[in-house]
Amino acid sequence: MFRDRFWLSLVLTLPVIAYADMIQMWLGYTAPAFPGASLIAPVLGTAIFAYGGWPFLVGAVAEIRDRAPGMMLLIGMAISVAYVASLAASIGLFEVEVWWELSLLIVIMLLGHWMEMRAIGQAQGALAALAELLPDEAERVLPDGTVTTVRISDLSVGDVVLVRPGGRVPADGTIVDGSADLDESMLTGESTPVTRGEGERVVAASVSTDSSLRVRVDAVGDDTALAGIQRLVAEAQESKSRTQLLADRAAALLFYVAVAVAAVTVLAWVLLGDPDAALVRSVTVLIIACPHALGLAIPLVTSISTAKSARNGILVKDRLALERMRDVDAVLFDKTGTLTEGQHAVTGVAAVDGDEDGLVALAAAVESDSEHPLARAIVADAAQRGVTVPAAGTFRAMTGRGVEATIDGRQVSVGGPALLRESGVRIPEELGERVAAWQSRGSAVLYVLSGEGMLGALALEDQVRAESRAAVAALHRLGITVAMVTGDATQVAEAVAADLGIDEVFAEVLPEDKDSVVADLQRRGHIVAMVGDGVNDAPALARADVGIAIGAGTDVAIESAGIVLASDDPRAVVAARTLSAASYRKMIQNLWWAAGYNLAAIPLAAGALAWAGFVLPMAVGAVLMSLSTVVVALNAQLLRRVDLRPGRAAVG
Template identity: 65%
Template sequence: MENHHEHHGGEDHAGHQAPQTLPGQATSVASPPTDHAGHAHQQHGAQDDDHAVHSHGQHAGHSTAMFKNRFWLTLVLSVPVVYFSPMVGHLLGYMPPAFPGSTWIPAVLGTVIFLYGGQPFLKGGVQELKNRQPGMMLLIAMAITVAFAASWVTTLGIGGFDLDFWWELALLVAIMLLGHWIEMRALGSAQGALDALAALLPDEAERVTGSGTETLPVSELREGDIVLVRSGARMPADGTVVEGQAEFDESMITGESKTVPRAPGDSVVAGTVATDNTVRVQVTAVGENTALAGIQRLVAEAQASSSRAQALADRAAAFLFYFAAGAGLITFIVWALLGSVPEAVTRTVTVLVIACPHALGLAIPLVIAISTEQAARAGVLIKNRMALERMRTIDVVLFDKTGTLTTGEPDLKDIAAVADGDTDRLLALAAAVESDSEHPVARAIVRAARQRNLTIPDATGFSSLTGRGVRATIDGRTVHVGGPALLRELGAVEPEPLARSTRTWMDRGAAVLHVIDGNTILGAVSLEDAIRPESRQAVAALQNRGIKVAMITGDARQVAQAVAEELNIDEVFAEVLPADKDKKVAELQGRGLKVAMVGDGVNDSPALARAEVGIAIGAGTDVAMESAGVVLAGNDPRAVLSMVDLSRASYRKMWQNLIWATGYNVLSVPLAAGVVAFAGVVLSPAAGAVLMSVSTIVVALNAQLLRRVKLNPAQVR
């Protein structure tokens, strides 16, 4: 703010840096070449699908639609297989119809089910063997293969076995296909955030030409083109408004539901909607360089990133394979030694079915996928899943002051008039002089006058006085607005009461501008870096969650202290050189604290990288976004709360699912092995399949409860 004062003293207003644009106007996250943001999504989506396939049971590249189609056909074929089964007829008290060839119906249809419905599991099992990464697909493949072979042996009358498992095989494949369909649907919904972002871009745009407008595909737009965006239409690319004013709905990018006004000179982002008026916009970024494409890349990277929790689930699945295979082998040997080979085969098949670590393999990946999607919908873009996992352990959140807790723009703070009660007239005069200036300080003064509904007099003859201030003529009188250099030049002396006020303001780090009519000082105004209204709520809510809040800035200590006192911040690091910000993070870590750093500038990047969790404000620089594990699409610091709440909720769900999945296996495998068969309790392979799928469904539904976590920044608790 000090340099606002001096700069406003008369240096070129254009020299001031314009407010930074909404998220990452030219995000430099690495991505494949694209000609359209949607193409970027499709490529990343494919990569993410491959990852999901690999991580969640080696689904052999199959899609949700494939599991769905195979499930329905298998279910239809399973009906006659079950109906013509003598065992089912005996259990339900009916005699299956007998006609020439009727006994072959279960075998023929069962074979079709095994080869068609069971194909994903057979291919997945082979792939796991090749990769030497045994898991659930191999277990399912083993179970259905054993059931298939035993049933054909019985159907052909070889060896006198009574192992008619056709109906169990049919139900097992159908139920496992259903379980995988549910799993793939749930995992696929995590791609919904990317699909929703891709859908934000219109297919066509209206480009302004010398003779009117022409409609063309968005992919043909180029930087520098002028496009016409009508009321209710979406922005086809990033750009700057050059004509017209409109309220823009940016909720799809920032998570904020309130519309924001955009006028000439303001930046607008691809995918946002002009809600009330038509505007003309000059395109500044197209295709992969738009903020929307950058967000898509960040979400895709987050969904493709690995994590400790994922590794834990993969190791647990491998362990359960060996556990199940060992239990199956022991079961077969024990029952065979007891003289019952058919029962040994039956028990072994049931063990292999019920011990499939399907629910376990789904437990953690599904939670991570849903939490990543939920975060994206709330404007929290997680580049690295480890950042989300670590957030629940954070002890202190370290905010960069300028542009994070504050807007980075001046805001009118105080007014003092020499004549008591004359503050409105003083502000109106200042606004009149400044009305022709585009300087941020000038805009802040004019904005404050308009917010108070003051009548701003007409001013003429505006001119800038280099290094001193500005002046204009109002009602035939010359009125100056400027800082200390202007007072010295005019030889004006502040009255003592006014001088006391201005000294207090300057001690606080505010910029002070005097309003002078001729040679008479009418009063002064102070301007400070505006504190975001959301910052107070963010700080209080973090503290309510037991997390300390610290602030770091290069500003003078009195400036930092004033902001810290207003926000009730626990600790302040002031007058910190850019190169030393990461040292302050290390200092906090040296006290045994886990740190989340929130920043938006190039000089924040080392600190973002050093912190346990680096969080970049979306309006910040590309470098900061690269260094962070998380990017907030908007400028609302309350979005950090979404991360804390989601991290804690995700952790709870992970452990609930792990306990359910592993506990289920530990209890069910002995039952499947026939440990209590002496008491007449036996578990058929079909019953094992039902229980296995129930376990999977429970885990999937429990993970879906994450969608109930409220992440809207406006709903701060």
């Protein structure tokens, strides 16, 4: 609405400004004369007032009805007084017409509100991103065993659905046939796929990585876990939308001041016996109260800071989030995909014969045909080491245990504790201490076995980002408490926290509890910034005072956050704080200048110095009002000189 009205009002305003006597005098030109040229300002000015000013007039009425004066009422009062005064001047009933000021005021206000309203619709975007995690269709297994494709909306509790390898579970349910490793990271934050078998529950949107499943549907629609997360996101974003803007508070103050001074002005000049001056002076007061500069004080700074942050990899979606960032005293990081890479890597190798490269090559040969995330990590490690991976044949996946293949005539298998128990092989004494250390950290340990027994073991962990340690240290230097929340096991979380020097750890946390963790920190008096990238982070991102999403994360996390980091570098959180402080400083300076000008000019317009022979003319007041807008605009431009790189370098 504001965008469309801005562009049309701008087009109509250009002729009004071009034919304004004052503008022609300033710029030293004479506009072409033609019959009816004198009607350009009244006709176009009326159209601008009716069309461009309509949202502000409606908003003013709403604020009057709610008894909560703010920017809309101040703008509505100002443009109404300016319109009536200009119309009266055009027909010879008043002293000065301010058509061009009226038109320019409306255009500037439309531009400011357009900037402010671009963030509207975040909740719809977040909920849409959540819904997209679910497949559109499901394969329903009929009583006779045949499979038919149906829409998700047609599923009912009790239906049995087939989930193929690589497919998403369409609804919450219980496995009735089969077992598979399920990737639930989008919902639980658990970085390692979880093995689920018959009788165990699965949640909608989780992915079967390696095998087919038959799932009996237990919950559909609004009863699913995913729908619960949707509700949390919607509620959190709704609660945040009630935040009041600082400019509105300034506008409310200015409204009361302007109305009070105008009333006193009328009374004073009438008592002095000059009713004509009472009318002129009071109208001048109300027109000078037009919040030209005030309307741009915050939106212009926000626009510049948003553009500047984008060039530094910080995307500001919610202007209030950037303003609040300067007050944050606790940063809550999600672990997986934020402080860590979100992908497993081989972190330890122990070979019975001491040949670690040979063990990795052998394991990579067995895992080369597997699509399991841990298998891909082993193959990637072999490539990084530059070892030659031998050819493998007769590959076979052993669900829940591991994989096996034939290499150079001998059978080699790779798997976890279940494979070890089934084979009856014991961990050699020389490997026991290292394996125990890996397990105490929560590492995923895979064993390489052959006919002669155990050949060795590999430890795999979700890799900590190289920049995470520096980011945590920089936040500590700023006096900020750093916490971490994750769905991973306690020992995994504590190992990462110890590496990074994190103050507080929340481990084995369910999606709804992540939201509760933020609420708990807030109840303790903290102003919380939440940094995450997964669907399970969305409610916490929305509930936090500032939600910061890693740009490589899911769409819903990005939609739920106020700030999005385009890269995976958590050090950008420090840069965001630097920008927040600089932006807020400019906002306050602009507000003081904008409101300060009005508060200083209003008494002069009322005739406070008339006893000394000075009365601020309406035209001069209008000019000064425009100059105050220029000052605010120039001051906002100084924000471009703030260098965010030292903040990044300081933590690098």
